[in-house]
Amino acid sequence: MRTRCSRSRGKETPRLGVVRSGEIHSPRRERVQEEVDELKRLTAFMAVAAALAVVGGVAAADSGPLAPPPEHDTYYTWPGAQTLQVSVEPWGAGFVQNVPKYFIDCPFACIRPFDTGAAVTLTATPTTGYTFVGWKVADHAQPPTEGACPGTGTCTVTMSGSKDVVAVFDGPPKQPVGTNAHHEGEEQPPPPE
Numbered sequence: 627m628r629t630r631c632s633r634s635r636g637k638e639t640p641r642l643g644v645v646r647s648g649e650i651h652s653p654r655r656e657r658v659q660e661e662v663d664e665l666k667r668l669t670a671f672m673a674v675a676a677a678l679a680v681v682g683g684v685a686a687a688d689s690g691p692l693a694p695p696p697e698h699d700t701y702y703t704w705p706g707a708q709t710l711q712v713s714v715e716p717w718g719a720g721f722v723q724n725v726p727k728y729f730i731d732c733p734f735a736c737i738r739p740f741d742t743g744a745a746v747t748l749t750a751t752p753t754t755g756y757t758f759v760g761w762k763v764a765d766h767a768q769p770p771t772e773g774a775c776p777g778t779g780t781c782t783v784t785m786s787g788s789k790d791v792v793a794v795f796d797g798p799p800k801q802p803v804g805t806n807a808h809h810e811g812e813e814q815p816p817p818p819e
Contacts, residue, residue: 756797
């Protein structure tokens with residue numbers, strides 16, 4: 627036999643609990659609501675904890691304003707690290723990468739720190755129209771050291787200090803502005819104004 631729920635105030639029904647103002651209040655429904663409320667509180671707490679972790683934890687959140695951003699470009703390094711700076715001459719004539727991992731991938735990533743004593747092997751790849759001529763290797767901000775990386779093979783640099791390495795390429799001569807190699811005898815139109 628089913629019990630019908632009447633909508634009278636405070637009348638208790640056997641299966642549903644107490645009916646008040648058109649709502650059915652049961653112990654089970656109240657437990658579910660309490661669990662939902664608890665989940666909402668935990669979610670809010672986790673959001674605050676995650677926000678604090680992003681800025682470095684509770685101590686960082688309470689330690690005052692953050693430091694100003696650096697005024698110049700910086701890159702990651704550590705105490706005792708030696709900086710390897712690679713460049714390509716002329717710019718755009720080729721690429722330089724270190725093997726087996728591409729920490730150096732110049733012209734995109736040309737300056738990287740390495741541990742003191744690390745051996746870094748570099749390879750040079752010319753772009754279309756250029757050929758690789760050789761390497762120039764120097765201690766940082768010093769003149770090139772003769773014979774440090776002879777030939778056109780790979781160049782292995784031992785990071786006893788910060789180093790500068792230049793990959794030298796040779797290619798087509800630069801064309802003077804206003805000339806056209808395909809129509810040498812013809813007069814060139816004036817440059818646009």
